[in-house]
Amino acid sequence: MPYPSEYRYSKEHEWVKLEGANARMGITDFAQHELGDVVYVELPKVGRKVKQHESFAVVESVKAASEVYAPVSGEVIEVNKKLENQPELINKSPHTEGWMVVLRIDTPKELDNLLTAADYEKHIGGK
Amino acid sequence: MSTIFEIGAEGRHGLRLPELDFDEKPIEELLSPELIRKEDPKLPEVSQIEVVRHYTKLSKMNYGVDDGIYPLGSCTMKYNPRINEETARLPQFAYAHPFQSEEFSQGCLQLMHELSQILCKIAGLDAITLQPVAGAHGELTGMLLIKKYFEKRGELQKRKKILLPDSAHGTNPASAAALGFEVVELKSNERGLVDLEALKAQVDETVAGLMITNPNTLGLFEEDILHITETIHDVGGFVYYDGANLNAIVGRARPGDMGVDIMHYNLHKTFTTPHGGGGPGAGPIAVVKTLAPYLPVPLINKSKKGDEYFFDCARPDSIGKIHSFYGNFGMLVRAYTYIRIMGDEGLRAISTNAVLNANYMLHRLKSVYKAPFDRVCKHEFVITSKGMNEHLRTLDIAKRLIDFGVHPSSIYFPLIVPEVMMVEPTETVSKKEMDYFVDALLQIAKEMKENPEILKSAPHVTPVKRLDDVRAAREPVLRA
Numbered sequence: 001m002p003y004p005s006e007y008r009y010s011k012e013h014e015w016v017k018l019e020g021a022n023a024r025m026g027i028t029d030f031a032q033h034e035l036g037d038v039v040y041v042e043l044p045k046v047g048r049k050v051k052q053h054e055s056f057a058v059v060e061s062v063k064a065a066s067e068v069y070a071p072v073s074g075e076v077i078e079v080n081k082k083l084e085n086q087p088e089l090i091n092k093s094p095h096t097e098g099w100m101v102v103l104r105i106d107t108p109k110e111l112d113n114l115l116t117a118a119d120y121e122k123h124i125g126g127k
Numbered sequence: 128m129s130t131i132f133e134i135g136a137e138g139r140h141g142l143r144l145p146e147l148d149f150d151e152k153p154i155e156e157l158l159s160p161e162l163i164r165k166e167d168p169k170l171p172e173v174s175q176i177e178v179v180r181h182y183t184k185l186s187k188m189n190y191g192v193d194d195g196i197y198p199l200g201s202c203t204m205k206y207n208p209r210i211n212e213e214t215a216r217l218p219q220f221a222y223a224h225p226f227q228s229e230e231f232s233q234g235c236l237q238l239m240h241e242l243s244q245i246l247c248k249i250a251g252l253d254a255i256t257l258q259p260v261a262g263a264h265g266e267l268t269g270m271l272l273i274k275k276y277f278e279k280r281g282e283l284q285k286r287k288k289i290l291l292p293d294s295a296h297g298t299n300p301a302s303a304a305a306l307g308f309e310v311v312e313l314k315s316n317e318r319g320l321v322d323l324e325a326l327k328a329q330v331d332e333t334v335a336g337l338m339i340t341n342p343n344t345l346g347l348f349e350e351d352i353l354h355i356t357e358t359i360h361d362v363g364g365f366v367y368y369d370g371a372n373l374n375a376i377v378g379r380a381r382p383g384d385m386g387v388d389i390m391h392y393n394l395h396k397t398f399t400t401p402h403g404g405g406g407p408g409a410g411p412i413a414v415v416k417t418l419a420p421y422l423p424v425p426l427i428n429k430s431k432k433g434d435e436y437f438f439d440c441a442r443p444d445s446i447g448k449i450h451s452f453y454g455n456f457g458m459l460v461r462a463y464t465y466i467r468i469m470g471d472e473g474l475r476a477i478s479t480n481a482v483l484n485a486n487y488m489l490h491r492l493k494s495v496y497k498a499p500f501d502r503v504c505k506h507e508f509v510i511t512s513k514g515m516n517e518h519l520r521t522l523d524i525a526k527r528l529i530d531f532g533v534h535p536s537s538i539y540f541p542l543i544v545p546e547v548m549m550v551e552p553t554e555t556v557s558k559k560e561m562d563y564f565v566d567a568l569l570q571i572a573k574e575m576k577e578n579p580e581i582l583k584s585a586p587h588v589t590p591v592k593r594l595d596d597v598r599a600a601r602e603p604v605l606r607a
Contacts, residue, residue, distance in 0.1 A: 034545055036520070039600035062522075062596050063539040087601065 001029040004095060008111060009120035010071045012053075015095060016114060019102070023072055023111075026099040027059060027090065030124045035061040038090045041083040043100060048076045050103070052110050057100060059090065072110045074103035128188075128590055131181055135173035142175075188590055190534050192402070196560045200507045200537040200549025201296065201344050203374045203396035210468065211399060211461035220460050225452040229437050236436035239427040239453065242463045247413050249474070250390055251383025254419035256426065257411045258454040262371060265391025265410035266302035266338070268423065269367050271446045272389060272414065273336050274306055275421045276365075279444070286335035286364075292321050294345055294541045296369060299338045308335060315543055319345040319500040321355055330358055336365040341385065342375045342505035344541040344549065346485060356386025365389060365418070370410075373397045374553065375482060375506035378475035388415045397477075398462035409458035420444040425453070480554035481506040484561060488552055491565045495572045499544050507551035509544050516575040519582055521546040524571055526593060529586035531567040 003009070008016045013031035017024045032038065040060040050056045050070040057068035080099050083089060090098035105111075115123060154163060173181070191197070197204035215221065223235050243255045259265040270289070277286040289303035292313045300310040311329050316322040321339070337359045341349045349355065356366045368382040368390035374397045382390045394409035395402045402408070414422065424445045425438035469477070482505050489508040493501060496510035512521045525535035525548070537549040552561055574581055584593065 036522075037597040039597060060600075062600055064542050066542075 001095070003028070003117040003120055005117045007095070007117060008071070008114035009117065009123075010069065010114055011123060012069045012071075013124075014069060014071045016071045016111070017099075018111075021105055022077065023074065023103045023105050024099050025071055025101055025103065026094060027068060028120070028124075029094045032091050032094045032098070035059060035066060036063050037061055038087045041087045041090065041100070043079040043083065044076050046076050046079060049106075050074065050076065052107075052113070068100065070103065071114060072103060073106040075106070076101055077104050078102035128184060129181075131171045131173065131178070132169075134177055134181060135171055137172055139172045139174050139177075141173065141178060195533060196552065196556050196564050197534040198536045198550045198552050198556075198564065199534070200346075200509070200540070200551045201340075201371050202402070202537070203371075203393070203506075203551060203553055204402060204534075205374075205396075205399060205553035206555035207399045207401055207461075208465060208468070211464050214464040215457050215460045220457070223456070225456075229435075233436055235456065236427055236438075238463055239456075239459060240429060240436050242459055242466070243411075243427060245463075245466055246392060246411060249377060249381070250387075250392070250413045251381030252387070252390065252413035253416045254422060254426070255411055255413040256422045256449075256454075257409070257459055258423050258448070258450045259391065259410040259412060260450055260455050261408040262296075262369070262391055262393045262396075262410045263298040263302060264408075264449070265412045266298055266367070266369065267305060268446075268449050269389040269391065269412050269414075270302050270306045270308065270336075271449070272412075272418045272421045273365050273367075274308075275444070275446050276418060277335060285333055288329070288334045290326070290329055290334060290337040290359075292339065292343065293543050294319070294343045295338060295340060296344065296371060299340075299369060303338065315345075319343070319347045320349055321351065323351060323354065323358075326355065326358060330362055330364075332362055334359065334362050334364040336367055336388075338367040338369060339387075340369040340372055341382075342372050342507075344372070344507075345500055345509050345544070346372075346375075346504040346507040346549075346551075347500055347502075348375075348505055352385045360386065371396065372506065375478055377478050378471065379478050383415070389413070389418060394458050394462040399465045400458040400461040407455045407458060409455045409462065411454070421446050423447060423449045427453075477554050478506070481552075484552040484554060484556060485550070487558070488550060488561050488565055491562075492568060495569055496548070506553070507549060509541070509547050509549050511544055511546045511548070512575075513546040515572065516579060519575055519579055521548055523582040523585065524548070524568070524575075527571050527574070527582045527585035528567060530588050531563075531570075532588075533564055533567060 009028060013028045014025055015028050038059055038061050042058040044056045050073060052070055052073045054070050055067040056070050059066050059068055079101050192204050192206055219234055223232060239257055243257060247253065247255050259268050277283045287309050288311050289308040290311050290313055291299050293315055303310050313325045314322050341352055343349060359366050365388040366386060368387040370390050370392045373392060377397055389412055391410045391412045394400045400409060421444055424442050425440045427436060428439040429436055485504055485506050485508050489498060489504055492510055496512060498510050512524055521538045525538050528535040539547060540549055
């Protein structure tokens with residue numbers, strides 16, 4: 001699966017798509033593949049404020065429960081309710097339908113800490 | 128196979144009760160109406176022989192440590208010697224009642240006191256409680272002691288962090304988080320050990336403690352343990368030692384000498400009391416002097432004259448009780464028996480052979496399966512199937528192992544190695560059994576290239592075939 005070039009990526013395998021002052025985010029195809037079949041997703045409450053790198057969601061697969069870290073600081077303004085009943089969207093469509101959260105970005109400068117698609121592919125290439 | 132409800136016939140039963148030798152009273156006279164059933168409960172209606180055959184059949188489908196190799200990593204599924212059962216069934220132990228007076232419980236108390244002393248000696252620590260009934264229960268108790276200590280000093284507000292390596296057992300962060308501590312994960316370095324830089328970056332006056340397993344869940348000895356414990360002590364924190372992997376070092380190295388302040392023992396691992404479904408666990412914890420005042424009550428003590436054992440309840444700073452009565456006493460009898468029979472030399476032989484066995488298996492397997500940390504291991508090791516066949520996963524290998532009549536190893540733990548298998552043979556398997564298990568894994572590696580379908584559809588020899596674990600997790604049916 002290609003990594004959209006307009007997205008930014010964290011080393012912890014989250015992707016970010018800029019939508020004006022907001023960031024839509026989810027976990028990458030690499031992450032979903034490593035996790036295996038996702039069976040449950042715990043999402044944060046709308047209104048929660050998170051700091052960059054703070055754990056704010058959990059993805060549970062048949063193998064393990066894994067933390068999801070906020071790729072940027074901000075306030076949660078929307079969560080993907082579909083994941084409650086269809087956690088498999090993360091496996092099927094990690095970069096679009098399997099989005100998890102939309103954040104209102106606090107500090108746009110933090111986006112500079114994230115990787116480009118090419119750099120992210122290099123990052124996972126060694127794994 | 129049928130369930131017990133599907134066999135038998137209406138009205139069939141296995142017992143005939145004797146004739147009443149008093150006048151029968153209608154139930155309405157004995158119970159108020161809301162307590163009386165409107166319909167009979169749906170119980171199985173079966174004869175005695177049907178019951179016996181049903182459960183005998185079920186027991187034959189089971190696989191336990193009495194069947195053969197059971198190499199679950201960090202679980203220490205070793206043989207439970209039968210003599211443990213003999214002593215635990217001595218009527219003086221088996222029929223002792225927890226409300227019996229101290230005077231009539233001297234034998235039981237003596238056993239608990241002696242076991243306490245032996246366990247302290249093995250750990251190199253000062254005081255102990257036998258009350259916790261599982262490893263995780265020991266962890267929780269240990270965290271309660273740390274909390275109480277800082278509460279007493281008025282530092283609880285400040286001491287909020289518990290550090291732990293990313294190879295830790297999942298119960299560690301759960302125990303710390305359950306008491307409101309903030310859990311901070313330390314990344315391992317490329318050698319599979321605690322990264323000292325990562326540790327340094329987190330260590331400050333807000334650290335309440337560090338939880339560590341040594342050897343860790345990769346089967347590797349934390350070589351910098353003295354430096355690690357010193358770093359934590361320098362900021363006034365405590366080091367908790369998860370005793371899950373004690374089998375690797377028992378009789379050879381003592382956690383107390385490593386600078387550990389609290390540790391739990393898994394009597395059901397290292398000291399051969401029944402494990403898992405076979406019986407209740409036991410997870411005593413030992414501590415350094417500083418933490419002794421906070422241990423749960425009662426402790427088992429000896430009178431000044433030395434002629435009497437008693438329940439020591441007069442401990443004003445104690446965190447209180449963490450289990451009913453005195454823990455799982457029957458397990459204490461078994462562990463005591465095992466330790467006394469093994470003796471000093473025997474205990475040392477445990478760790479020697481457990482480590483030797485793990486290295487033997489690793490050595491044979493690593494030419495085919497990748498060993499991410501290719502060096503001498505302790506009592507367990509990790510290998511991975513990553514890169515062998517991209518259409519197959521470690522889960523498929525584990526399922527296929529069942530076809531060979533053995534229990535698979537742990538899989539997908541520790542979390543830091545992808546597609547991992549974690550193998551702990553223990554000291555009680557023979558070379559023949561290890562060779563059989565290794566040969567099965569080598570055969571499976573061949574099948575991964577030549578006949579991958581056979582892995583995908585495994586297991587083939589079990590009463591139920593491949594279970595849909597994804598659907599079971601997504602749509603759990605918890606009540607029929």
